[in-house]
Amino acid sequence: MREPTHVASVLAGKFTGVWNVCVILDQVRRIRVGTHLETEYYTANEKYHPTNPKDGDLYGILERCKELVEAGYDVRQPDKENVTLLHWAAINNRLDLIKFYISKGAVVDQLGGDLNSTPLHWAIRQGHLSMVILLLKCGADPALIDGEGYSGIHLAVVFQHMPVIAYLISKGQSVDTTDFSGQTPLMLSAQKVIGPEPTGFLLKFNPSLSAVDKIQKNTALHWAVTAGNVNAVELLLDAGSNLDIKNVKGETPLDLARQIKNCLIIHMLTQEEKMRIRKNSRLFRMLAKYEFFLLSLSSLTLMWAIGYIMDLNSDSWLLKGSLLLFIFFGMSLLTRQFVELKNLKYLPAAFMLSSVFWLSMTWFVWFLPDILYTQGIPFILSVMGLLYYFYKTWRTDPGYIKISEEERRKKNPDKELAFTQNTLYENEEY
Structure with a gap:
């Protein structure tokens, strides 16, 4: 069997008692052999009784912990x-260890x-959903605040653990729970x-968009603007965030955007403000129902106009260029006035x-009369296939692939190695 590395030897010498078994010797050491990674586990008495890597599983560690606790070690002792x-x-x-320690009187909170x-x-910081579920079943209080002023759901948000967020909300945690400074998960x-x-993800649970924190009196939109978080700004605007709420300094989100000179966010906020004003118009409300149709009609007209201008019986490129500029300017003005910013994402579609429409029209009008009908079948099938797969790609939910913790570690061995080494060094002083 391979001998322990220098770090493992030092740690084995420095750690004594129950901590050897239940903390450090529960860690995994990965050794690179050629292009492969072998995982080996070490127990407290390894330097006296080497453990076979195949037999050094977590069950053995659990049994050793039980022996030490049964011998009188206080599980509450920090x-x-x-x-x-x-x-x-x-x-x-370590789910089994949690159950055992709690059965022996460990304080869950x-x-x-x-x-x-x-x-x-x-557990929440690490995203261990199974551990979170177990601790809550054992009576853990997710509303408790840590030294940074965060409760459980705030930590899950900061570390982007969506499954943990969903589980905490399903167990009664309010999506508008505030931390020590009065910030909601959405603000964080x-x-x-x-x-x-x-x-x-949080917006799906209908959080308060007008809530403000205790200190700055900022809404979630204020915080998104301050951080330059364009994605969050867009999502909050789509959800209907108020643009007129002022913070403790009397600043609206647009005022903050101008202070930090973020041109994109300034444009997004000003356009949204204009769109909300226009929505009071009956004509605009009617057009808003058919925005995609309006976009499609505009693109059809634009492509036809470009082709018509380029085919003009004139040698003046100045005339053609001027007409093209006029067309593009008119199209830009039309989309800005009647199409919401969030719906511009449909413009490529x-x-x-x-393009498919005019391609098909060109084929049927100019090419099909001069060829055999059988020669046109491949083109028709290609167009139908293109439209079908475009529709399926656009409208079908791609789903997701489930992956276990073990599979994730196998896919990222270097990342797991770094995590293990960091954990060992952090615990070296105990």
Whole structure:
């Protein structure tokens, strides 16, 4: 059997008692052999009794922990950093150890560590859904606030663990729960997580869009603008966030956008403001119902106009260029005035359908009369196939692929190795 590395030897010498078994020696050491990674587990007495890697499973570690606890070790006793066995079991996702420690009197909501967190907080930070479920069943309180002022759902949002967020909400956690500074999960997501998630995920649970924090009196939209979070701004505008709410300094989201000089967000907010004003018009409300049809008709007209101008019986490129500029300017003005910003994403689809339409018209009018009908069948089938697969791609839910924790580790061995080494070094001082 391969001898332990220097780090493993040092740790084996420095760790004594129950912590050897229940903390460090529960870790995994990965050794690179050629292009492969072998996983080996070490127990407390490895330097005296080497363990076969094939037999060093978690069941053996559990039994050793049971022996030490049954011998009189107090499961509530924290180490010198005020961290309990329950915390270590939670962060390493050891379900059997959690059940055993709680059965022996471990306090499920005991605070510990530098962040004054509960074992549930540790599990949520790591995204261990199975551990979160178990701790809640054992009576853990997700509403408790850690040293940073975050409750369980706030931590799940900051670390972007959507399954944990969904589970906490399903168990009664309010989506509008506030942290120590009065921020809701939606505010934290808009401020600290650049990207569409978990902001979009939280919006599905109908959170309050007008809620403000205790200090700055900012809404989620204020925080998204301050952070330059374009995705969150777009999602919050689509959800109907109020543009006129002022914070403690009397600033609206648009005022903040101008302060940070974010041109894109300024454009988004001003366009949204104009669109909301226009929605009071009956004509605009009628056009809004048929925006995609309007986009398709506009793209059809634009492509026809371009072809017509290029085919003009004139040698003046100045005339043709001027007409093209006029057409493009008119199209741009039309879309800005009558199409909402969020619906401009359909413009590429409208142009694609327009291209297929004019391609088909050209084929049937100019080519089909001069060829055999049998020669036109491949073209017809190709167009039908294109439209069918375009529709399926657009409208069909692609679903998702389930992957276990073990499979994830196999797919990212280097990342797992780095995590394990970091955990070992962090715990070296105990």
